[in-house]
Amino acid sequence: MKKIFIDLETDSYDIYIANGLLEKTGELLSRLFTKSKIAIVTDTNVYPLYGHKLKKSLENNGFDPYFIIIKAGEQSKNLQTLEIIYNQLLSQNFLRDHPLIALGGGVVGDIAGFAAGTYARGMPFIQIPTTLLAQVDSSVGGKVAINLSGGKNMAGSFYQPKIVITDINTLNTLPEKEFSSGMSEIIKYGLLSGETLFNKLISIKNSHDFMQSADEIICECCEIKRKLVVEDRFDRGNRMILNLGHTFGHAIEKLGDFNRYTHGEAVAAGMLTAVQLSEKLNICETNISSVLEKLLKTWQLPTKTEYNNDEIIDLMKNDKKNTDENITLILLKNLGQPIIQKINIGELKKSLKTKLINRFPGGIINIPASKSITHRAIICAAMSDSKSVIEPASMSEDIEATIECARALGARICVKNDKIYVNGGLQKDQNLTLNCNESGTTLRFFIPITAALNNNTKFIGKGRLLQRPLKPYQDIFGDSMQINDENIHINSGLKSKKFELPGNISSQFISGLLLSLPLLENGGEIFIKGSLESASYVNLTIDTMQKFGIKIQRKGNEYFAVEKGQTYQSTDFIVESDFSQAAFFLVASALGQPIECLGLNLNSLQGDRKILDILTDCGAEITQGSNGGILVKAEQLKATSVDVSDIPDLVPPIAVLFAFCEGESRITNAARLRLKESDRLSAITQELSNLGVDIKCVGDELIINGKTRIQGGSAKSWNDHRIAMAVAVAAIRAENEVILEDFETVNKSYPRFWDDFEGNNL
Secondary structure: EEEEEEOOOHOEEEEEEEOOHHHHHHHHOOOOOOOEEEEEEEOOOHHHHHHHHHHHHHHHOEEEEEEEEEEEOOHOOOOOHHHHHHHHHHHHHOOOOOOOEEEEEEHHHHHHHHHHHHHOOOOOHHHHHHHHHHHHHOOOOOOEEEEEOOOOEEEEOOOOOOOOEEEEEHHHOOOOHHHHHHHHHHHHHHHOOOOOHHHHHHOOOHEEEEEEEEHHHHHHHHOOOHHHHHHHHOOOOHHHHHOOOOHHHHHHHHHHHOOOHHHHHHHHHHHHHHHHHHHHHHOOOOHHHHHHHHHHHHHHOOOOOOOHHHHHHHOOOOOOOEOOOOOEEEEEEEEEEEEEEEEEEHHHHHHHHHHHEOOOOOOEEEEEEEEEHHHHHHHHHEEEOOOEEEEEEOOHHHHHHHHHHHHHHHHOEEEOOOEEEEEEEOOOOEEEEEOOOOHHHHHHHHHHHHHHHEEEEEEEOOHHHHHHOOOHHHHHHHEEEEEOOOOOEEOOOOOOOOOEEEOOOOOOOHHHHHHHHHHHHHHHEEEOOOOOOOOOHHHHHHHHHHOOOOEEEEOOOEEEEEEEOOOOOOOOOEEOOOHHHHHHHHHHHHOOOOEEEEOOOOOOOHHHHHHHHHHHHHOOEEEEOOOEEEEEEOOOOOOOEEOOOOOOHHHHHHHHHHHOOEEEEEEEEEEEHOOOOOOOOHHHHHHHHHHOOEEEEEEEEEEEEEEEOOOOOEEEOOOOHHHHHHHHHHHHHHHOEEEEEHHHHHHHOOOOHHHHOOOOOO
């Protein structure tokens, strides 16, 4: 048995740590208290496991136990549950001399401790923690509290226990999720204490490994906390370092209504944010965040959440440790060197929108499924007659937007185990509002589809979406289509006829009409005036429609028709990997980081497959890697020119490639880039210039004089995912660090980009 003494003068107590201590609880308590009735607060999870064992131990030593059982979970830590505890204590005539035991995890310990400290002006309090998190952290130090609607632990006090009894055997019944949550707090102690404990944790790969030395690690964590509690029992000085990650974590818990993430999971994401912030502010002397991220992933702990940093910070303003417009955070100078730092809220928001780009180590990348094809497959499946399965599911904000619009129209869709399950069937003659977020593809595809279904539809979105061109549809719908700053409204149906569209518009208009034609009573025809640009995207649409049973007549790129009487047929659909996303890694490989890209189809209809031809023209060699993927090598890169009228999405990675090609390169016919998520011509020119690239924009062309290396510096993403990814690749050959603002914009198309790019998924 291990024993730690917490020396707080009149409030001193012992912590006992060993296997099988529940059976000895009555004996341990008989040394401290006269034999009398004793209250036990526990929860609906713990009572069936250990309630009877504790009851027997107490009764065998002359105590009269009374159990108060609350509902398990953070949502029980509130005023209503506290009142239930008070009333039960009162109904059983408990007095201030009667002890109260907390048997459970952190929630039980917090609320039971608060009840003990306030009922009858204070009852003796005993902690029997049954979760790993409670054993190493919350049961020690006397913090007790409940949650208020405005924030976590906002009503509380310091009330020390008389004894802490830690039975390691209780961890054997702990669910895997709760075990991992406890490891989050232990990892926190590793960051705070230094290399010895932190490196020990890196060597532990699973709960079985941990249990071999559980008593030593738990004791080590409690000893770290003992020193801080004795030094600063009321948490106004150095003890605050124990809040590493917690200020962020508490806000994350609140945003998830205390049931989306466990405390440990929220703290894990908060810790990584705090360490990354330490590095961004040049407080941290070494790159700890990447090692921490891998360690958290070992225990399946989240390294990020779906909440944006502004949401989290707005809730953090209510934290107990804050003053005025400053937030008190715990940051790291190095392992074992935490500091307490006050940061202005405005500066914090700005800092968390920036990322110090780590150099990519090279390796193997599983390229995500094509976003363009996935959009089309989901829509075809939604219009089909039965159930389709689309895989793999590479989710992003744009794909989520298409799924949500299809659901709003009546399709039943779920995403599970890397697959998208779609039960087709869209509603007609409805009043609808469809939120396309920032996805131009979603908007332009669904406008004619909802009109073909005779729905009265309002489209909403954010960013530049509602400002993006829609003239071809305005010409078709006339006064039935109204556009303002808040929405786009279509209030009439689409009828079968001969549609005429110019070829120099976005292919999304042509694809949108093609997708809608089978819904029309008599089908329809599309005539293209002039040369069709981005024809490859129309080919993707036709190929996908054919796989869902629609036959399309065509004459080159001038005429497309769908005969009447056709309906979409459900099918199981495999989505090939995305060349537009792979382009960034293929260019990175050409710049000297050996990256093997898996999953690409060399016979793909994707127009962005042309990146391979462009790399070859620049002197790169395209080979097959040892894992069957594509590998790009280049001894020296030479200048070339490329017409991008058919491949506008490739311009950002091409511009980065040309930045390191000897001589003058040109990117021509790029006018359409001014109408994307940002004015991409201006964005690429400005941000690559900021990093030291010799680039200028003349009309609708980019002229780039290549060099071997660039300076580096700071850049913005312009809220454009492809600009963010381009900056990342350029950083490979930067002499100095590259810092990117609004780096999370990659979530629009490629949420795992930073993990892939920085090698965290290797």
